[in-house]
Structures are given as C-alpha cells and as structure tokens.
Amino acid sequence: MxxxxxxxxxxxxxxxxxxxxxxxxxxxxxxxxxxxxxxxxxxxxxxxxxxxxxxxxxxxxxxxxxxxxxxxxxxxxxxxxxxxxxxxxxxxxxxxxxxxxxxxxxxxxxxxxxxxxxxxxxxxxxxxxxxxxxxxxxxxxxxxxxxxxxxxxxxxxxxxxDDEKVSSTLIRGLLECGDVGKVSQLLGRYYRMSGTVVHGAARGRQIGFPTANIELDELYVVPANGVYAVRLEVGGGHYEGVMNIGTKPTFDGNPAHRSLEAHLFDFHSSIYGERVAVELIAYIRPEQKFASIDELVAQIGRDVVTAKELSGYRTADAGTGLANG
The missing domain is CATH 3.40.50.620 (HUPs)
Structure with a gap:
C-alpha cells in the first residue's frame, strides 16, 4: 500500500x-x-x-x-x-x-x-x-x-x-468502563496497544509474579483501571498473561500515574527494551488496595487462574516461552 x-x-x-x-x-x-x-x-x-x-x-x-x-x-x-x-x-x-x-x-x-x-x-x-x-x-x-x-x-x-449503532464514541465509552469484551465484538478483533518494556520497581519479581512494565508509544485510549486477561506479542511469539492497569494502590503508587504491568505465563527471559503489543481479551476485576502483600499475592494467584480460563491458555501450547522481570 x-x-x-x-x-x-x-x-x-x-x-x-x-x-x-x-x-x-x-x-x-x-x-x-x-x-x-x-x-x-x-x-x-x-x-x-x-x-x-x-x-x-x-x-x-x-x-x-x-x-x-x-x-x-x-x-x-x-x-x-x-x-x-x-x-x-x-x-x-x-x-x-x-x-x-x-x-x-x-x-x-x-x-x-x-x-x-x-x-x-x-x-x-x-x-x-x-x-x-x-x-x-x-x-x-x-x-x-x-x-x-x-x-x-x-x-x-x-x-x-444488539440494536446499537457501532461507533467510535460507543467504543471509547466502553473502554472507559473496562468492557474490552464488548469492544472486541465491535472492532472484530481484540483491542490492542503497543509499547516498550521498561524497568520498574521489580516488585512483581519479588512476590513471585514477574511483570513486563509497558510504556505505551502512542496516545491510546487506555481502558479503565483493573485486571485483564491479555495476550502479548513479542519477538514474533504470542503469550497469554494477566495485566494490571492502574496506580498500584497496595504499594501507595502515584494516583496521577497509570502503569501497565503484564505477568505472562511460562515466560522466563528478560525482554527489557523490546517493543511489544498487548491485546486485551477480557476484564477480570477492578484494581484494589490490599491490606497486606500476602492478600495481594493470593488474589494475583486467583487472577492467573481466571485469565488462563478466559484466554484458553494451555500449558502444552506455551512451549518454553520467554519471561521478564
């Protein structure tokens, strides 16, 4: 073209x-x-x-x-x-x-x-x-x-x-509510954002759930704060995972700064500096502040199970994978 x-x-x-x-x-x-x-x-x-x-x-x-x-x-x-x-x-x-x-x-x-x-x-x-x-x-x-x-x-x-006119305005409103499932129906594909993996505080690695911290490279309409089942594309491969969009309230994050942190399943090598694309498959729950790190870890474990079910993840399909921290 x-x-x-x-x-x-x-x-x-x-x-x-x-x-x-x-x-x-x-x-x-x-x-x-x-x-x-x-x-x-x-x-x-x-x-x-x-x-x-x-x-x-x-x-x-x-x-x-x-x-x-x-x-x-x-x-x-x-x-x-x-x-x-x-x-x-x-x-x-x-x-x-x-x-x-x-x-x-x-x-x-x-x-x-x-x-x-x-x-x-x-x-x-x-x-x-x-x-x-x-x-x-x-x-x-x-x-x-x-x-x-x-x-x-x-x-x-x-x-x-569903008796609604499909429009960009409707899709923007759905993204603001976190309804990425309905957005996918209206787009005919998963909602997708691209960016670069950057260094973060490494808290995810410390609690057993290493994450890719994604810095977006365009001014996207970012969906509502919350936890999502996602698929991430990097290095020609596609990997399912769970992603948090928000301000990390359990760690007293900055309310003015929203971050995107994705934990990928069976993903074991560093990809700092890599350009990635993340597709949002389904909304799981709102972001919340936990009373302790143990409560947060337990909830992330439940989120992982939910995300695997929603994304159709199968361990046998994942291969050796890559990972990041």
Missing part, C-alpha cells in the same frame, strides 16, 4: 497519484470498527469491479482534537496501526490529510472542487453520518448533490449490533 501525506492548500498533480481514476473511502476511521470496515469493504469491492485502485482518505490529527475536544488527543487506533489495518483490508493508496484550522474552514463545495475532483475520483464511499466542510456543513446528501455527475457516491447505512 502506498501512503501519501497531503497538507492544505493542496498542490496537484501530486507525485504518486493514480492517473486513471480511483475509488475513495473517506473518514477518520478511529478504531476501524465493524461499521468502518463495511465502508472500506465496499470501496475495495467497487474498485475491484471497476479495475481501479482502492483508496482511502483519513485525517491526522483527529479533527475533533483540532477543534478543541481534548479527549480526542487519545486514539483507539493511532495512525501507524490504522494504516496497517487499511493495508490488510486491501487498500492500495492511503491519503493522510493534515487536519488544521485553515483546512477546517473550507466549504463543502471547496472540498469537492479542490480535493476530490483533482484526485480524479470515480466513486466516493462514505458512511451515512459523514460530515465535511466548515462546521460539518456538508453531509452525505450534499456530497451527492455536489458530485453533480462528476463522480459517483455510495453511502453505507449504519452498522448495528
């Missing part, structure tokens, strides 16, 4: 642009949930039928972040991961449009005339709730009107699950 960065005002023709038309899906696509994936699927399907490139346009940073909604500083799917998912979905060209205040002020007709028409789009695919132009003045209906025979427009109806 080819990724092309564009900043307003745009210059055309730009190097690398398809010369014979393209099918373009447009949206922010934070999370690339099942609703988003239907938009992308339709764009790829239409492109293959027309023998044209399947393209996608997304925006960075998140438009709502630029317009002052601070919670959108954190992402369900940061740009790098989003691009990887686009490629997996069959997209040939991804346009990453730099979203800033000048760009936010162009009119819907300017967006069509100054962006879509010069891109030689044959067909544009958008969700039913797509908005564009200054203050979101444009919608799917006005896009059809502005296309004026110059290109086709396909509008994808809402994707619903």
């Amino acid at each position: 080819q990724a092309i960065t564009m900043n307003y005002p745009f210059t055309f023709p730009a190097p690398g642009l398809p010369q014979s038309g393209q099918v373009l899906a447009i949206g922010d696509f934070d999370g690339l949930h099942l609703g988003h994936r239907e938009v992308v699927r339709r764009a790829v399907e239409t492109a293959r039928k027309l023998h044209l490139p399947a393209a996608i346009m997304t925006f960075h940073p998140h438009p709502r972040e630029v317009l002052g909604q601070d919670k959108y500083v954190r992402h369900i799917t940061p740009l790098k991961e989003k691009l990887a998912l686009f490629e997996q979905a069959g997209i040939d060209v991804a346009y990453v449009v730099g979203f800033d205040l000048p760009f936010s002020q162009i009119s819907p007709s300017q967006f069509v005339d100054e962006v879509l028409v010069p891109l030689r789009v044959n067909t544009v695919v958008v969700g039913f709730d797509y908005r564009f132009g200054h203050k979101g003045a444009g919608d799917a209906d006005s896009l059809c009107e502005l296309a004026a025979g110059r290109f086709a427009v396909e509008v994808i109806r809402p994707y619903r699950m």
Whole structure:
C-alpha cells in the first residue's frame, strides 16, 4: 500500500497519484470498527469491479482534537496501526490529510472542487453520518448533490449490533468502563496497544509474579483501571498473561500515574527494551488496595487462574516461552 501525506492548500498533480481514476473511502476511521470496515469493504469491492485502485482518505490529527475536544488527543487506533489495518483490508493508496484550522474552514463545495475532483475520483464511499466542510456543513446528501455527475457516491447505512449503532464514541465509552469484551465484538478483533518494556520497581519479581512494565508509544485510549486477561506479542511469539492497569494502590503508587504491568505465563527471559503489543481479551476485576502483600499475592494467584480460563491458555501450547522481570 502506498501512503501519501497531503497538507492544505493542496498542490496537484501530486507525485504518486493514480492517473486513471480511483475509488475513495473517506473518514477518520478511529478504531476501524465493524461499521468502518463495511465502508472500506465496499470501496475495495467497487474498485475491484471497476479495475481501479482502492483508496482511502483519513485525517491526522483527529479533527475533533483540532477543534478543541481534548479527549480526542487519545486514539483507539493511532495512525501507524490504522494504516496497517487499511493495508490488510486491501487498500492500495492511503491519503493522510493534515487536519488544521485553515483546512477546517473550507466549504463543502471547496472540498469537492479542490480535493476530490483533482484526485480524479470515480466513486466516493462514505458512511451515512459523514460530515465535511466548515462546521460539518456538508453531509452525505450534499456530497451527492455536489458530485453533480462528476463522480459517483455510495453511502453505507449504519452498522448495528444488539440494536446499537457501532461507533467510535460507543467504543471509547466502553473502554472507559473496562468492557474490552464488548469492544472486541465491535472492532472484530481484540483491542490492542503497543509499547516498550521498561524497568520498574521489580516488585512483581519479588512476590513471585514477574511483570513486563509497558510504556505505551502512542496516545491510546487506555481502558479503565483493573485486571485483564491479555495476550502479548513479542519477538514474533504470542503469550497469554494477566495485566494490571492502574496506580498500584497496595504499594501507595502515584494516583496521577497509570502503569501497565503484564505477568505472562511460562515466560522466563528478560525482554527489557523490546517493543511489544498487548491485546486485551477480557476484564477480570477492578484494581484494589490490599491490606497486606500476602492478600495481594493470593488474589494475583486467583487472577492467573481466571485469565488462563478466559484466554484458553494451555500449558502444552506455551512451549518454553520467554519471561521478564
């Protein structure tokens, strides 16, 4: 997949642009949930039928972040991961449009005339709730009107699950509640965060449960504090485990600092400095403060049993493994 960065005002023709038309899906696509994936699927399907490139346009940073909604500083799917998912979905060209205040002020007709028409789009695919132009003045209906025979427009109806519209806003709310099980259903995959294993206080090793302390490398929407069954990817392998997200209240941790500490099953070598990805399988319990270390150790033991059941862990499947402290 080819990724092309564009900043307003745009210059055309730009190097690398398809010369014979393209099918373009447009949206922010934070999370690339099942609703988003239907938009992308339709764009790829239409492109293959027309023998044209399947393209996608997304925006960075998140438009709502630029317009002052601070919670959108954190992402369900940061740009790098989003691009990887686009490629997996069959997209040939991804346009990453730099979203800033000048760009936010162009009119819907300017967006069509100054962006879509010069891109030689044959067909544009958008969700039913797509908005564009200054203050979101444009919608799917006005896009059809502005296309004026110059290109086709396909509008994808809402994707619903359990009588709820699947949306990034819904997923953000579920993550804030720790409901990663429902999030997995809406994403069609486990929620995933990436980072680097860093040195911690080594308390986990001291109490018999060595942990990988993960420092995230992107501004993710971090789920609610608590204990989770997880799967961690490192060095090409995947290992089940249990992870605590929170402030370590039993050790009088800093309430302002949230940490991610994963204990992996049958994992016996140091991976300090390694980049890892953690998938959250299920929520187990809230984080809590224990009266003693012995109580904490006993509870972690129970959490390990629960996490193994939830993740389908089998000792025979684990091999020799690796571990960290």
